[in-house]
Amino acid sequence: xxxxxxxxxxxxxxxxxxxxxxxxxxxxxxxxxxxxxxxxxxxxxxxxxxxxxxxxxxxxxxxxxxxxxxxxxxxxxxxxxxxxxxxxxxxxxxxxxxxxxxxxxxxxxxxxxxxxxxxxxxxxxxxxxxxxxxxxxxxxxxxxxxxxxxxxxxxxxxxxxxxxxxxxxxxxxxxxxxxxxxxxxxxxxxxxxxxxxxxxxxxxxxxxxxxxxxxxxxxxxxxxxxxxxxxxxxxxxxxxxxxxxxxxxxxxxxxxxxxxxxxxxxxxxxxxxxxxxxxxxxxxxxxxxxxxxxxxxxxxxxxxxxxxxxxxxxxxxxxxxxxxxxxxxxxxxxxxxxxxxxxxxxxxxxxxxxxxxxxxxxxxxxxxxxxxxxxxxx
Amino acid sequence: xxxxxxxxxxxxxxxxxxxxxxxxxxxxxxxxxxxxxxxxxxxxxxxxxxxxxxxxxxxxxxxxxxxxxxxxxxxxxxxxxxxxxxxxxxxxxxxxxxxxxxxxxxxxxxxxxxxxxxxxxxxxxxxxxxxxxxxxxxxxxxxxxxxxxxxxxxxxxxxxxxxxxxxxxxxxxxxxxxxxxxxxxxxxxxxxxxxxxxxxxxxxxxxxxxxxxxxxxxxxxxxxxxxxxxxxxxxxxxxxxxxxxxxxxxxxxxxxxxxxxxxxxxxxxxxxxxxxxxxxxxxxxxxxxx
Numbered sequence: 094x095x096x097x098x099x100x101x102x103x104x105x106x107x108x109x110x111x112x113x114x115x116x117x118x119x120x121x122x123x124x125x126x127x128x129x130x131x132x133x134x135x136x137x138x139x140x141x142x143x144x145x146x147x148x149x150x151x152x153x154x155x156x157x158x159x160x161x162x163x164x165x166x167x168x169x170x171x172x173x174x175x176x177x178x179x180x181x182x183x184x185x186x187x188x189x190x191x192x193x194x195x196x197x198x199x200x201x202x203x204x205x206x207x208x209x210x211x212x213x214x215x216x217x218x219x220x221x222x223x224x225x226x227x228x229x230x231x232x233x234x235x236x237x238x239x240x241x242x243x244x245x246x247x248x249x250x251x252x253x254x255x256x257x258x259x260x261x262x263x264x265x266x267x268x269x270x271x272x273x274x275x276x277x278x279x280x281x282x283x284x285x286x287x288x289x290x291x292x293x294x295x296x297x298x299x300x301x302x303x304x305x306x307x308x309x310x311x312x313x314x315x316x317x318x319x320x321x322x323x324x325x326x327x328x329x330x331x332x333x334x335x336x337x338x339x340x341x342x343x344x345x346x347x348x349x350x351x352x353x354x355x356x357x358x359x360x361x362x363x364x365x366x367x368x369x370x371x372x373x374x375x376x377x378x379x380x381x382x383x384x385x386x387x388x389x390x391x392x393x394x395x396x397x398x399x400x401x402x403x404x405x406x407x408x409x410x411x412x413x414x415x416x417x418x419x420x421x422x423x424x425x426x427x428x429x430x431x432x433x434x435x436x437x438x439x440x441x442x443x444x445x446x447x448x449x450x451x452x453x454x455x456x457x458x459x460x461x462x463x464x465x466x467x468x469x470x471x
Numbered sequence: 472x473x474x475x476x477x478x479x480x481x482x483x484x485x486x487x488x489x490x491x492x493x494x495x496x497x498x499x500x501x502x503x504x505x506x507x508x509x510x511x512x513x514x515x516x517x518x519x520x521x522x523x524x525x526x527x528x529x530x531x532x533x534x535x536x537x538x539x540x541x542x543x544x545x546x547x548x549x550x551x552x553x554x555x556x557x558x559x560x561x562x563x564x565x566x567x568x569x570x571x572x573x574x575x576x577x578x579x580x581x582x583x584x585x586x587x588x589x590x591x592x593x594x595x596x597x598x599x600x601x602x603x604x605x606x607x608x609x610x611x612x613x614x615x616x617x618x619x620x621x622x623x624x625x626x627x628x629x630x631x632x633x634x635x636x637x638x639x640x641x642x643x644x645x646x647x648x649x650x651x652x653x654x655x656x657x658x659x660x661x662x663x664x665x666x667x668x669x670x671x672x673x674x675x676x677x678x679x680x681x682x683x684x685x686x687x688x689x690x691x692x693x694x695x696x697x698x699x700x701x702x703x704x705x706x707x708x709x710x711x712x713x714x715x716x717x718x719x720x721x722x723x724x725x726x727x728x729x730x731x732x733x734x735x736x737x738x739x740x741x742x743x744x745x746x747x748x749x750x751x752x753x754x755x756x757x758x759x760x761x
Binding site for chain 1: 546547570571572573574577578580581582596608609610613623624625626627628629630631634651653654678680681683684685688704706707708709710711714746747748749
């Protein structure tokens with residue numbers, strides 16, 4: 094799960110990492126009054142969960158209250174990568190002498206938390222990582238021992254001058270504490286800005302959370318923004334389905350994430366385009382199939398639907414029952430191709446046959462068939 | 472022979488009194504797996520499918536001589552169950568449980584490794600040595616005893632591949648679902664090393680997916696250290712970057728972990744990559760020269 098910059102700033106502050114004064118505003122008027130409260134000049138930043146805000150005109154300075162009102166009003170009318178801007182962060186503009194980079198995340202290969210540090214922070218950090226990897230320093234934290242302060246200090250001393258080192262070490266220890274406390278997958282400060290002679294401040298912040306950790310942290314779950322997911326994705330999640338909408342026109346309902354991806358790949362291999370990823374999960378009840386079909390059929394681009402089930406925990410007869418219920422309750426606007434195999438296959442097929450439906454047993458055969466039917470329907 | 476489990480493996484089921492634990496205990500018994508008991512704290516003394524339930528893993532090991540445990544407990548109890556298995560004298564732990572936070576798994580991984588215990592999973596279907604023993608949730612009947620080892624990050628996609636192998640008369644020595652999470656107990660390399668030494672395994676199928684760099688590392692390892700034929704399949708070629716495709720590990724981020732990079736790495740290591748699951752048996756037969 095992702096959160097907005099203004100929410101990430103609040104968490105950092107709570108963990109003792111200094112941030113510039115600032116507040117979130119949802120109207121131009123509110124932005125102006127925050128600017129008055131914290132003092133000019135300010136920087137006004139669109140709060141959307143996608144990258145490239147600056148390039149889209151979503152980050153602008155303001156030197157007077159009128160300008161703050163005007164700039165905020167404009168940004169609040171923007172749509173960045175299809176997402177309408179609904180809030181802006183109004184933060185005190187700071188005079189940055191140098192930009193550093195500081196983050197903590199999980200290194201899946203080493204099975205350890207990793208601190209990533211650079212004396213060359215800023216917007217081009219990803220490019221830097223590719224072109225000059227030696228400018229990116231890393232230090233691993235053993236999950237059982239916890240941080241080794243001496244080792245961290247040594248790594249940081251190659252990036253930060255003496256006068257800033259203590260602050261940087263403390264900030265990094267705090268980032269790690271936050272990572273572990275809240276089950277984050279990433280805590281990142283970029284730029285970690287030097288202000289004046291001797292202070293460091295988080296001029297921008299990004300925090301992502303491990304979805305598996307959310308059940309442990311109701312206070313984190315409360316930060317969720319609907320914007321990260323489409324209406325369908327949220328509805329699917331509530332029904333216990335895993336759903337991602339895509340650009341194509343062949344709807345897919347599959348059990349298991351790996352098989353679902355392989356099904357999408359096969360559709361593409363034969364010249365089609367999948368409309369979605371949808372994993373009905375294990376032990377799927379008939380109700381889940383109904384919800385899945387309801388969500389899929391709202392897509393106006395849809396030309397055909399493929400249901401691909403390899404029964405394990407999932408029982409083929411449950412899937413067949415779901416299909417029959419759905420056929421009674423919703424008017425399927427496009428052809429439906431079914432592939433059923435595995436646990437309780439015989440029972441599932443019998444149910445479908447009684448209702449005049451047939452099912453393929455091979456995946457390749459089913460994919461070819463759904464593409465033919467999609468074509469025939471045009 | 473197969474690897475890790477066979478007809479003599481004695482299995483304890485952690486979470487045996489739960490819905491999934493009980494259901495799959497019955498299915499494992501039916502397959503012929505030597506399940507010797509179960510563990511649910513506070514429910515010691517009960518029976519499930521005629522098997523004794525113990526309060527702790529240590530007690531279960533002491534009374535049954537179990538050397539393997541399979542974990543079905545809900546995610547919030549999984550870390551405690553994993554560490555209990557490691558402390559209780561179990562040599563092989565299979566964790567089926569889905570949804571364990573990554574940071575908990577980091578600690579669990581090192582805790583278990585330090586004790587010299589092998590962990591498969593979490594968030595995996597388990598493993599099966601066809602005709603001998605099944606410790607997991609896969610449908611047993613699609614498998615067939617033979618010489619192909621299977622290592623997979625996926626669940627149902629593994630069934631799809633195994634089904635295709637069986638249909639083309641390529642039986643399996645052992646099939647292992649290593650799990651779809653970012654941090655797992657045993658990876659491709661750990662298991663390739665064991666398959667390489669197993670006299671009954673003649674070739675290995677690797678089923679990978681987008682996300683992480685495990686497949687790339689496995690390709691390097693195969694090039695340097697594996698003499699047996701290996702064939703691969705990668706799912707997620709059409710997945711868009713930045714979107715999580717069900718598995719917590721299946722996400723393309725920062726341009727890394729793409730299907731293209733994985734396919735290229737395997738091909739450079741002399742490992743043919745099938746573009747669809749039903750092409751895997753053909754490629755394997757070519758590699759085996761049969």
